Amino acid sequence: MSVVKNINYKVGNFELNIPRFEIVNKGITLLVGESGSGKSTLVDLLVGFRSCREMSWQWNELNYSDLSIEEKQIGLVLQGGFVFPHLTFKECVSFAATARKRKESEWGPELNNYLQALHLQPSILKQKSSKLSGGERQRLALICAFIGQPKFLLLDEPFSALDHENKERSVKLLNNFTEVHGVPALVITHNQSSSLKVSSRIEISHGKLV
Amino acid sequence: MKINPLLVGLFLISPVFILLISYPGFSVVDSSEVFQVFKFTFHQALVSSLLATVFGALAGLSLSSIFDSKKYSFVESLYYAPSFVPVLFVVFSCLNIGNLWQISFKGFWGIVVIHVLINVGLVGALYSKILIHRLSLMNRLSLVQGLGVWRYLRKIVFAHTKKDLLFLFAVVFIFCFTSFSIPLIIGGVNSTTIELLIYEKLVVLGEVEQALSLALLQLLFLVFFLGLINFTQAKEKAITTSWNPFFKNKIFLLVPIFSFIVLFVGLWLSASFSLGWFTELALLPTLIKSLGLALFCGYSIFLFFQFIFSILPHSTFEFFMSVYSSPSTVLIGLALVVVSSVWWQGRWLVLLFGYVLLYVPVLFKMFVQNFLSSLKPALKVSRAMSANYWLRFKMITFPLSYSLCLFLGFLTAIWVLGDYALASLLLEADSTIALVAKNLLRSYRLDQASFVITIIIFCEFIIYLLYKGLAYVGGQKY
Structure with missing residues (x-):
């Protein structure tokens, strides 16, 4: 179990105030809440895009919040599935893998497996990511998160642009990834799929835990 | 590799440090002289930037309605041209046209007209980008919902871009406030700006401490002014890039294109x-x-x-x-x-x-x-x-x-x-x-x-x- 404590962050009129919450070490922790409740702000704080001095994130005897963004080795999917618009599909994946010092001989076969699992054609590899549809971008963002062999997954609305079938495929892939690699995941979603294997659930409302 | 970006900031303000070390003394300039000069500088900058912003915004509306991307790029280049060419060229062209049609480009209004000619196209081009990038979906919705032109301008364009207009106004204001070459050539006796006064104190009279005091006063004013503007600048992100189908009136394209023509006709008139x-x-x-x-x-x-x-x-x-x-x-x-x-x-x-x-x-x-x-x-x-x-x-x-x-x-x-x-x-x-x-x-x-x-x-x-x-x-x- 990783424990996050003392989140006290103010931006404008909004205040995120969470004394403590836990993320399961294995499996998926679901984070739910209405729009504007502070979920994405919480993700930013955990990654390190925003800073909160009092916050501590204890995991495996490490104070994870002391690590730099790069050192945390997080697999991140931002809301909307942000990918690099000037790179092709394959270049985005290659970038994510190279950043974690993986060789193509290692991640190449993995990529093919992910493409198959997510029902993507190999021809998509040459497409510029700016030309992809919203659903394709989101699946690309998911693959980039997995390919880097992260220690932790942070997924902000990873299925919002997907139709029902692609969503089920992505959920199945996520379930499989967390089980096989033993990587904990914090997933934010409005619309929980019944097939998502949730180990724990957290609800936020108006910047506070419910 | 971690380099603190504030070191870049220190590099940018290094001239101030160099001069404070070389000339540690400050010298007070006659306050009535400073006040008159400051008043003139502020007044011409304010009028120039107001006119450039208003006409530039209208020109930007017209530019944003051009659908063909090649035509857009071509017209955009005409918009940018007066602000990209040397100031010397602008002044020279205006003086030539003035000689031909007996128009005097001297003094306050001469400075204002030339400032507007230089900046109106720049404001138009930048504003057009804002209209296209940020208001794209709203433009289409306005068209579909049958909004009238005035309502569109008030409720959509002005309501969503007033901070951007303020920002563009500020950029032109700074350019006009710190303008040196234009007042130097066409200003005249009663048209001294702060920049010219600094130049006079420094180069003509050799009063370095007074020049330094004036320059720091000018810098402080600009930082304060920009600080005010900065807190009002819009922080919205660009949504998409698409032409503006709502505003079909292309007449305001003439505003910056006119300034482009004036400049090049002016040069051609005396071209030897x-x-x-x-x-x-x-x-x-x-x-x-x-x-x-x-x-x-x-x-x-x-x-x-x-x-x-x-x-x-x-x-x-x-x-x-x-x-x-x-x-x-x-x-x-x-x-x-x-x-x-x-x-x-x-x-x-x-x-x-x-x-x-x-x-x-x-x-x-x-x-x-x-x-x-x-x-x-x-x-x-x-x-x-x-x-x-x-x-x-x-x-x-x-x-x-x-x-x-x-x-x-x-x-x-x-x-x-x-x-x-x-x-x-x-x-x-x-x-x-x-x-x-x-x-x-x-x-x-x-x-x-x-x-x-x-x-x-x-x-x-x-x-x-x-x-x-x-x-x-x-x-x-x-």
Whole structure:
């Protein structure tokens, strides 16, 4: 179990105030809440895009919040599935893998497996990511998160642009990834799929835990 | 590799430190004199920027309605042209037209008209981008819902872009407030601006401490002014890029196109061409040195901004750049004189630093602040992927910022080619092509001046072709 404590962050009129919450070490922790409740702000704080001095994130005897963004080795999917618009599909994946010092001989076969699992054609590899549809971008963002062999997954609305079938495929892939690699995941979603294997659930409302 | 971006900030304000160390004393200037000069400077800057913003906004509306991207690019170039050509050229053209039609471009209104001619197209082009990028969906919705033009302008355009208009107004205001060349040539006796007063105190009267006091006062005012504006600037991100189908009226295209025509007709009116002047004025070595300096400055700006992007995001530095305006041209020139007095052989290199110090703040405000909103998400995600500095720079920062940095380098090169203000403080007369033109104008050798200015425009066109070539190559690769 990783424990996050003392989140006290103010931006404008909004205040995120969470004394403590836990993320399961294995499996998926679901984070739910209405729009504007502070979920994405919480993700930013955990990654390190925003800073909160009092916050501590204890995991495996490490104070994870002391690590730099790069050192945390997080697999991140931002809301909307942000990918690099000037790179092709394959270049985005290659970038994510190279950043974690993986060789193509290692991640190449993995990529093919992910493409198959997510029902993507190999021809998509040459497409510029700016030309992809919203659903394709989101699946690309998911693959980039997995390919880097992260220690932790942070997924902000990873299925919002997907139709029902692609969503089920992505959920199945996520379930499989967390089980096989033993990587904990914090997933934010409005619309929980019944097939998502949730180990724990957290609800936020108006910047506070419910 | 961690470099604190605030070191860049320290570099940009280094002229102030150099002068405070070299001239530790402050000298109080006659307050009534300062008040009169400040009042005139503020008044002409306010009127110029108001007119440029209003007409520029209308011109921007018309530009944003052009559907064909090639036509759009062509018209956009006409919009930008008056602000990109040397100020010397603008003044010269206006004086020629004035002579032809008995219009006096002197004093307050002369300064205002020329400021508006230079800036109206720039405001229009930048505003058009805002309308297209941010209001794209709202424009379409307004059209579908059958909104009337006035309601569209009030409820959609003005309501959502008033902060942007304020920002554009501020950019033009700073340009007009710190304008040196235009008041110098056409100002007249009762039209002294703060920049001219600083120049007079420093170069003519040798009262360095008074000049320094005035320059710091000017800098403080601009920082305060920009600080106020910055807190009102819109922070919304660009949604999409698409033409504006709502505003179909193209009549306001005429506003900046008119200023483009005025400038080039003005030059053509007195255009004289004699190849013999080329050798008579010994222009070839001067031209080569000027082109070399311009291209090297352009390249330096290209590298400098790449460096800045590679060490961002940094909220304190971005705030600093949004409120900081480069010090007076004369103050920078004086600081360069101090440095080059220690290293005379390197004065061309010192001049290069001077241009970087002068142009980086204004280029950042005009073009970089908006760009950062699209660069930052890419940098954030790449850091979360654990990409190190070099991988981020090679794969993300450089490709995404290449075309913008190239454009900024191109702008700098053409500005440097036409600058005589900073060059005259550091170099001997006739060291650069712009100094030659200026000295010819001052000695009323107008035919030869027009010939040299035509050469400058031709060289700027060559630089433009070089820029287009590099942009094409970069576009293919990135």
